[in-house]
Amino acid sequence: MENFTPVSALIGGALIGASSSILLLLDGRIAGISGIMGGLLPPERGDTAWRVLFLLGLPIGVALWRLLGNPAAAIHITSSVPILVAGGLLVGLGSRIGSGCTSGHGVCGMARLSRRSLVATATFMAAAFVTVFVTRHLIGMGG
Amino acid sequence: MKQNLAALGAGVIFGLGLAISQMVDPAKVLAFLDLAGNWDPSLAFVMGGAVIISFFGFRAAAARIKPLFAAAFQMPKATDLDLRLIGGAAVFGVGWGLVGICPGPALAGLAFGLKESAIFVVALVVGAGFANLTLAKPVPKIPVTD
Numbered sequence: 001m002e003n004f005t006p007v008s009a010l011i012g013g014a015l016i017g018a019s020s021s022i023l024l025l026l027d028g029r030i031a032g033i034s035g036i037m038g039g040l041l042p043p044e045r046g047d048t049a050w051r052v053l054f055l056l057g058l059p060i061g062v063a064l065w066r067l068l069g070n071p072a073a074a075i076h077i078t079s080s081v082p083i084l085v086a087g088g089l090l091v092g093l094g095s096r097i098g099s100g101c102t103s104g105h106g107v108c109g110m111a112r113l114s115r116r117s118l119v120a121t122a123t124f125m126a127a128a129f130v131t132v133f134v135t136r137h138l139i140g141m142g143g
Numbered sequence: 144m145k146q147n148l149a150a151l152g153a154g155v156i157f158g159l160g161l162a163i164s165q166m167v168d169p170a171k172v173l174a175f176l177d178l179a180g181n182w183d184p185s186l187a188f189v190m191g192g193a194v195i196i197s198f199f200g201f202r203a204a205a206a207r208i209k210p211l212f213a214a215a216f217q218m219p220k221a222t223d224l225d226l227r228l229i230g231g232a233a234v235f236g237v238g239w240g241l242v243g244i245c246p247g248p249a250l251a252g253l254a255f256g257l258k259e260s261a262i263f264v265v266a267l268v269v270g271a272g273f274a275n276l277t278l279a280k281p282v283p284k285i286p287v288t289d
Contacts, residue, residue, distance in 0.1 A: 057154015
């Protein structure tokens, strides 16, 4: 259990929870990123601005953290280009077909005690665990 | 206007949360998903913290007739556990397990300026757009009588 960071995890999670709460209380919308993004493909008149602004906020928040909190912050992506493409396609497809992702189902849905979201979350977690096991420990894709 | 500013603010806070928790780093996410490897439980704590806070925030919303800056709450209406839900979630899970990036971190991670992030986001948008196309309600066919 090397890099276990419970405190920053909880703080970051609480901020995500706060964000979801704010979006619902103020704008009446669910903070499911795949849904917010999906509503822009294609964009619908009168229902575009809040989506674009929320999604823009995501990298802005990260940039703010890098600027003020942790200039050394970095991310590590070791996937090859074909895997990046495959992963992106599957995440895009799956989140739309399944009506949600980790934020939509995993956070918002579970917070609402939605049975659908509970099942969806359990399903994508299991699929992700199995995929990592296969790629890292059976096929040896590394990481 | 207030509605849009609130959305921007919420997005920034979400992004901050992803950055502080390091969920924007696929290596950190994959370390959680790698049960058989050097397991890092951190993501569970991120989700736990998020769900707990959301739970109370959502309860506060449920006590209101309408949101503060919008006309109505737009809540998901579906209730059934169907193949689309489960199949979609499974496909999503496989994609997530392949790279360790899901939609939020994908967009947030663009802040690091890596071409890998951009490639993933393009594929993400293509996949989502394609799904939207195929999920779109089919135009009803007018029966033709010979």
